[in-house]
Amino acid sequence: NAGVTQTPKFQVLKTGQSMTLQCAQDMNHNSMYWYRQDPGMGLRLIYYSASEGTTDKGEVPNGYNVSRLNKREFSLRLESAAPSQTSVYFCASSLYDAMDTEAFFGQGTRLTVV
Protein backbone atom coordinates (compact mmCIF):
# COMPACT_ATOMS: atom_id res chain seq x y z
CA ASN A 1 0.00 0.00 0.00
CA ALA A 2 2.51 2.64 -1.10
CA GLY A 3 -0.05 5.30 -2.14
CA VAL A 4 1.86 8.50 -2.91
CA THR A 5 5.63 8.35 -2.53
CA GLN A 6 7.88 11.40 -2.45
CA THR A 7 11.65 11.57 -2.59
CA PRO A 8 13.72 12.89 -0.97
CA LYS A 9 12.25 13.39 2.52
CA PHE A 10 14.77 16.07 3.48
CA GLN A 11 17.04 18.34 1.45
CA VAL A 12 19.30 21.31 2.11
CA LEU A 13 20.25 23.47 -0.86
CA LYS A 14 22.44 26.49 -1.30
CA THR A 15 20.93 29.55 -2.95
CA GLY A 16 21.11 29.16 -6.71
CA GLN A 17 21.31 25.38 -6.75
CA SER A 18 18.76 23.33 -8.61
CA MET A 19 16.95 20.14 -7.68
CA THR A 20 14.02 17.96 -8.63
CA LEU A 21 11.46 16.57 -6.20
CA GLN A 22 10.04 13.25 -7.29
CA CYS A 23 6.52 11.97 -6.76
CA ALA A 24 4.93 8.69 -7.78
CA GLN A 25 1.49 7.21 -7.10
CA ASP A 26 0.36 3.64 -7.55
CA MET A 27 -3.42 4.17 -7.37
CA ASN A 28 -3.96 4.72 -11.11
CA HIS A 29 -5.07 8.28 -10.39
CA ASN A 30 -5.48 10.74 -13.23
CA SER A 31 -4.74 13.98 -11.39
CA MET A 32 -1.64 14.96 -9.46
CA TYR A 33 -0.70 18.09 -7.53
CA TRP A 34 2.19 19.86 -5.87
CA TYR A 35 1.56 21.96 -2.75
CA ARG A 36 3.81 23.84 -0.41
CA GLN A 37 3.07 24.29 3.29
CA ASP A 38 4.36 27.28 5.21
CA PRO A 39 3.63 28.22 8.83
CA GLY A 40 0.49 30.33 9.15
CA MET A 41 -0.32 30.13 5.44
CA GLY A 42 -1.84 26.72 4.95
CA LEU A 43 -1.16 24.62 1.89
CA ARG A 44 -0.89 26.46 -1.40
CA LEU A 45 -1.09 24.89 -4.83
CA ILE A 46 2.05 25.25 -6.96
CA TYR A 47 1.19 23.23 -10.07
CA TYR A 48 -1.21 20.51 -10.98
CA SER A 49 -1.71 17.95 -13.72
CA ALA A 50 -5.33 17.14 -14.46
CA SER A 51 -4.35 14.15 -16.59
CA GLU A 52 -1.31 12.61 -18.21
CA GLY A 53 0.19 15.05 -20.70
CA THR A 54 -1.26 18.22 -19.15
CA THR A 55 0.08 20.61 -16.54
CA ASP A 56 -1.22 23.96 -15.27
CA LYS A 57 -0.13 26.66 -12.88
CA GLY A 58 -1.61 26.91 -9.46
CA GLU A 59 -1.54 29.72 -6.94
CA VAL A 60 2.25 30.10 -6.47
CA PRO A 61 4.07 28.77 -9.57
CA ASN A 62 6.92 31.28 -9.82
CA GLY A 63 10.35 29.67 -9.51
CA TYR A 64 9.08 26.15 -10.23
CA ASN A 65 8.60 23.85 -13.20
CA VAL A 66 6.88 20.49 -13.41
CA SER A 67 6.88 17.41 -15.58
CA ARG A 68 4.17 14.79 -15.78
CA LEU A 69 6.46 11.99 -16.86
CA ASN A 70 3.69 9.40 -17.17
CA LYS A 71 0.47 8.60 -15.39
CA ARG A 72 2.31 7.56 -12.22
CA GLU A 73 4.96 10.26 -11.88
CA PHE A 74 4.88 14.02 -11.43
CA SER A 75 8.10 15.88 -10.65
CA LEU A 76 8.71 19.41 -9.37
CA ARG A 77 11.90 21.24 -10.33
CA LEU A 78 13.50 24.24 -8.69
CA GLU A 79 15.86 25.75 -11.27
CA SER A 80 17.59 28.28 -9.02
CA ALA A 81 16.64 27.82 -5.38
CA ALA A 82 15.95 30.87 -3.21
CA PRO A 83 15.56 31.11 0.59
CA SER A 84 11.86 31.96 0.02
CA GLN A 85 11.43 28.43 -1.29
CA THR A 86 12.26 26.96 2.10
CA SER A 87 9.11 25.00 2.85
CA VAL A 88 7.55 21.58 3.14
CA TYR A 89 6.43 20.28 -0.24
CA PHE A 90 3.58 17.82 -0.64
CA CYS A 91 2.54 15.83 -3.65
CA ALA A 92 -1.06 14.67 -3.89
CA SER A 93 -3.22 12.71 -6.27
CA SER A 94 -6.90 12.11 -6.88
CA LEU A 95 -8.85 9.93 -9.24
CA TYR A 96 -10.31 12.82 -11.19
CA ASP A 97 -9.45 16.45 -11.67
CA ALA A 98 -12.75 17.73 -10.34
CA MET A 99 -11.67 16.72 -6.85
CA ASP A 100 -14.96 14.86 -6.53
CA THR A 101 -12.95 12.10 -5.04
CA GLU A 102 -10.68 11.84 -2.08
CA ALA A 103 -7.21 13.39 -2.29
CA PHE A 104 -4.21 11.37 -1.13
CA PHE A 105 -1.02 13.02 0.02
CA GLY A 106 2.59 11.96 0.23
CA GLN A 107 4.69 12.27 3.37
CA GLY A 108 6.29 15.52 2.25
CA THR A 109 9.75 16.84 1.42
CA ARG A 110 11.25 19.26 3.91
CA LEU A 111 13.43 21.66 1.92
CA THR A 112 15.77 24.25 3.38
CA VAL A 113 17.51 26.79 1.16
CA VAL A 114 20.46 28.55 2.79
Place this chain on the structure above:
Amino acid sequence: KQEVTQIPAALSVPEGENLVLNCSFTDSAIYNLQWFRQDPGKGLTSLLLIQSSQREQTSGRLNASLDKSSGRSTLYIAASQPGDSATYLCAVGGYTGTASKLTFGTGTRLQVTL
Protein backbone atom coordinates in the same frame (compact mmCIF):
# COMPACT_ATOMS: atom_id res chain seq x y z
CA LYS B 1 -11.05 34.23 -4.26
CA GLN B 2 -11.95 31.44 -1.87
CA GLU B 3 -10.70 31.86 1.69
CA VAL B 4 -10.92 29.18 4.35
CA THR B 5 -10.69 29.94 8.05
CA GLN B 6 -10.36 27.53 10.95
CA ILE B 7 -11.02 28.60 14.51
CA PRO B 8 -9.57 28.03 17.02
CA ALA B 9 -5.97 27.69 15.89
CA ALA B 10 -5.22 25.46 18.88
CA LEU B 11 -7.33 23.50 21.33
CA SER B 12 -6.52 21.41 24.38
CA VAL B 13 -9.11 19.08 25.91
CA PRO B 14 -9.05 16.27 28.49
CA GLU B 15 -9.46 12.71 27.33
CA GLY B 16 -13.06 11.60 26.87
CA GLU B 17 -14.44 14.98 25.99
CA ASN B 18 -16.54 15.53 22.88
CA LEU B 19 -15.33 18.40 20.76
CA VAL B 20 -16.13 20.44 17.66
CA LEU B 21 -13.71 21.94 15.18
CA ASN B 22 -14.92 24.73 12.94
CA CYS B 23 -14.24 25.62 9.32
CA SER B 24 -15.70 28.53 7.38
CA PHE B 25 -15.34 29.48 3.73
CA THR B 26 -16.21 32.60 1.79
CA ASP B 27 -17.47 31.23 -1.55
CA SER B 28 -20.35 28.78 -1.34
CA ALA B 29 -19.81 27.52 -4.92
CA ILE B 30 -17.87 24.44 -3.86
CA TYR B 31 -17.68 20.87 -5.16
CA ASN B 32 -16.89 19.30 -1.85
CA LEU B 33 -15.21 19.74 1.51
CA GLN B 34 -12.59 17.47 2.98
CA TRP B 35 -11.23 17.12 6.47
CA PHE B 36 -7.64 15.95 6.89
CA ARG B 37 -5.47 15.00 9.79
CA GLN B 38 -1.78 15.85 9.91
CA ASP B 39 0.61 14.45 12.50
CA PRO B 40 3.85 16.37 13.21
CA GLY B 41 6.36 15.91 10.40
CA LYS B 42 3.94 13.77 8.40
CA GLY B 43 1.71 14.06 5.40
CA LEU B 44 -2.05 14.58 5.33
CA THR B 45 -4.49 11.77 5.90
CA SER B 46 -7.99 12.17 4.56
CA LEU B 47 -10.65 11.72 7.24
CA LEU B 48 -13.94 12.60 5.58
CA LEU B 49 -15.11 13.88 2.23
CA ILE B 50 -18.48 15.64 1.97
CA GLN B 51 -19.89 16.27 -1.48
CA SER B 52 -21.63 19.60 -2.04
CA SER B 53 -25.02 17.84 -2.21
CA GLN B 54 -24.52 16.15 1.17
CA ARG B 55 -25.14 17.51 4.65
CA GLU B 56 -22.89 15.22 6.66
CA GLN B 57 -20.56 12.25 6.69
CA THR B 58 -19.65 9.89 9.51
CA SER B 59 -16.69 7.64 10.11
CA GLY B 60 -16.38 5.97 13.50
CA ARG B 61 -16.13 8.67 16.17
CA LEU B 62 -15.95 11.42 13.55
CA ASN B 63 -18.88 13.32 12.10
CA ALA B 64 -18.54 16.18 9.65
CA SER B 65 -21.34 18.48 8.63
CA LEU B 66 -21.61 20.93 5.77
CA ASP B 67 -23.83 24.00 5.43
CA LYS B 68 -23.03 25.49 2.05
CA SER B 69 -25.41 28.41 2.34
CA SER B 70 -23.73 29.70 5.48
CA GLY B 71 -20.23 28.70 4.37
CA ARG B 72 -19.55 26.46 7.36
CA SER B 73 -18.45 22.98 8.23
CA THR B 74 -17.87 21.34 11.58
CA LEU B 75 -15.91 18.25 12.54
CA TYR B 76 -17.28 16.55 15.62
CA ILE B 77 -15.00 14.15 17.50
CA ALA B 78 -16.71 11.98 20.09
CA ALA B 79 -15.01 10.62 23.20
CA SER B 80 -11.61 12.11 22.36
CA GLN B 81 -8.45 10.06 22.93
CA PRO B 82 -4.77 11.06 23.23
CA GLY B 83 -4.23 9.43 19.84
CA ASP B 84 -6.49 12.08 18.33
CA SER B 85 -3.83 14.71 19.03
CA ALA B 86 -2.86 16.18 15.67
CA THR B 87 -3.54 19.15 13.41
CA TYR B 88 -6.88 19.03 11.61
CA LEU B 89 -7.19 20.75 8.26
CA CYS B 90 -10.25 21.45 6.21
CA ALA B 91 -10.12 22.06 2.49
CA VAL B 92 -12.82 23.08 0.03
CA GLY B 93 -12.83 21.90 -3.56
CA GLY B 94 -13.88 24.48 -6.09
CA TYR B 95 -13.55 25.38 -9.75
CA THR B 96 -11.06 28.04 -10.77
CA GLY B 97 -10.42 28.72 -14.42
CA THR B 98 -9.65 25.50 -16.27
CA ALA B 99 -9.71 23.06 -13.40
CA SER B 100 -10.61 22.57 -9.82
CA LYS B 101 -8.41 22.88 -6.78
CA LEU B 102 -8.46 22.45 -3.03
CA THR B 103 -8.21 25.56 -0.87
CA PHE B 104 -6.94 24.82 2.62
CA GLY B 105 -7.44 26.42 5.99
CA THR B 106 -4.46 26.82 8.30
CA GLY B 107 -5.65 24.13 10.65
CA THR B 108 -6.59 23.55 14.28
CA ARG B 109 -3.91 21.95 16.44
CA LEU B 110 -5.64 19.58 18.86
CA GLN B 111 -4.09 18.19 22.01
CA VAL B 112 -5.96 15.59 24.03
CA THR B 113 -4.53 15.23 27.51
CA LEU B 114 -4.69 12.30 29.90
